[in-house]
Amino acid sequence: MAVSNGRRDLPAAMSARSEELSSVRYQLGLVFLGLSGLSPPGWLERAPEYEFILQAGEVAKRLRPRVPAPPVGHGISEEELQSLLPGSVTAVRVEERTALRLPEPVDYIAVDVWEERLGLLDSTPTRRHVGQCFIPLEPRFNKRPCTWSIVKDSSEVGFITCRFSLSTTPAPVRSLHVVNAARADELRLAWEPPSSDGDLPLRGYRIEAREPQFGGRISMGAPGVGYLPDEPRTASSPASPEPSVTLKNLSGNTVYTIRVWAVNEAGAGPAAEVIGQTGPVAPGLCGEARISLEGEKGEGEPTALTIEWEPPMDNGGADLVAYRIWLRPVFQDGLGGFFPSDGFIDLGLFEHRSRGSRTQKAPVKLDQLPSCSGCLCSVAAINSAGLTGCASEAPVVWASNMDRQKEIFELGCVAETKQRRVGKTLREGKHDSDRRA
Structure with missing residues (x-):
């Protein structure tokens, strides 16, 4: 990238x-407007009830229309319905709406018409298949009220008037x-x-x-x-x-x-x-700080102490530009124990070096530090978005006397022991360091 x-x-x-x-799915909307030409109820029979079984491809649905439809509705009038029927067939107004969701378009929809008749003296209705109606889903019939024949055994037994609309997602x-x-x-x-x-x-x-x-x-x-x-x-x-x-x-x-x-x-x-x-965030934690000696003691030029650390693995989504360093002096009492000070020394900002070695360095003048046995060093990274990450704190050890300083670094075991003692002191005063971090 x-x-x-x-x-x-x-x-x-x-x-x-x-x-x-x-x-992509399709929706087939159906509005049934009329059911005509079917045999009327016989003597001592109640008005028949009808059921439509709709089949469009692999999608099926049952529907029970209300016959006749309520007088108030949004369908068509009886005069308009009569004009869509052949000859002098008596029209019965129906107003039922339904919709089918189809995974793919189909050429037609099949409607099986069933009826249930119940005599006034009967307790169980008689159910029979009236016929089947095929409605072609052609664009020229889309959103237009049309009348289709109900057929059984190659004979026309009635009519269905409906309007369909085929829509897609x-x-x-x-x-x-x-x-x-x-x-x-x-x-x-x-x-x-x-x-x-x-x-x-x-x-x-x-x-x-x-x-x-x-x-x-x-x-x-x-x-x-x-x-x-x-x-x-x-x-x-x-x-x-x-x-x-x-x-x-x-x-x-x-x-x-x-x-x-x-x-x-x-x-x-x-x-x-x-x-x-999303936008950049604060960078991650820097590597633990460590120290190294640079230069020799000479006239007018004191020996410098260099703090080294590794930049964070996560830059927060923006380039690293600088680091901020704090030192917290650690003192030794007469019994050999170590304790940190209450205050911090702010060393300021140090520019991020992107060329050469990945290790970052910051020089510190020994004569500008208080007489102490070491410090707790905190380093925080800053990216180009102006966000500062959390500070990583680690103990660094040195001595004010330069000869003693060299002895500590030559005797690695001694330096390691002192670092462990400072680390123990850091854990004891963890609430203070966390507050600063």
Whole structure:
């Protein structure tokens, strides 16, 4: 990945794209308007009840229409219904609506008509198959009231008047892009409505943000180290001329795969996908500080003490620019015990060195330090976003007398023993050091 202005730019291949992430579905809407030409009820019989069994491809549904329909409705009038029937067939107005969701388009829908008749003196109704009606789903009949024959044994036994509309899921949203958010744990998205709503009103949009399988966090160094992906973040947005949404509670400095679906009554259409990255966060912990001697004691030039440390593995999504160093003096009492001071010495800022060795160094003048046996050294990294990471604290040991200083470094076991003692003192005063960190 290229680095620009302290941010890791995404590859050009990670631009917005639309994919068939959800199968296109179809919705068949049916409005039954009339049921005519069937035999009327006999003497001492109640009005028959009907049941429609709808079959469109592999999708089936049962429907019990109300015959006749209530007087108040949004269907067609009896005069309009009569004009759609052949000859002098008596029309019975029906008003029943239903919908079928289809995985693929079909050429026709089959309607099996069943009736139940019950005599006034009977306790069990008689059920029989009236016939079957085939409704061709051709574009010329779409959204038009038409009358179709009910056939049984090659004979016409009645008529069904209905209107159908075949709709699809909406097209993918257009121009999906990421808008810079004000916070590192947020991403703001904007897009344009789909080019086609599938002939149904849009209900809204569904949004999902998921980390890639290899782990979405971008870190400096250790390219093979991955992170377990979090659960996807989901959100929704209402239908509007200029839709947008803000995803919150995301992880900073993390790459997310974001998908947006347009949703109508038929379901969610194909998803549009874009890759987005949240803003930078504070860098990670630096390596433990250690000391080394540089130079010899000469006239006008005191010997310098150099503090060394390794930069953090995680730069927080922005280039490292500087480090801040604090020293906390450690003194030795008459019984040989060590104790840290209450105050800190702020050594200021030191520029990050990106060339040459990865190890960072900061010189310290011995004659400018108090007479003590060592210090607790805290180092915090700062990135180009102006964010400061947590300070890593480690004991460093030296002596004010330069001859004694060389003896400590030559006798590694002695220096190691003193470092363990200072580390013990650090653990005893942990609440003080944590407060400073």
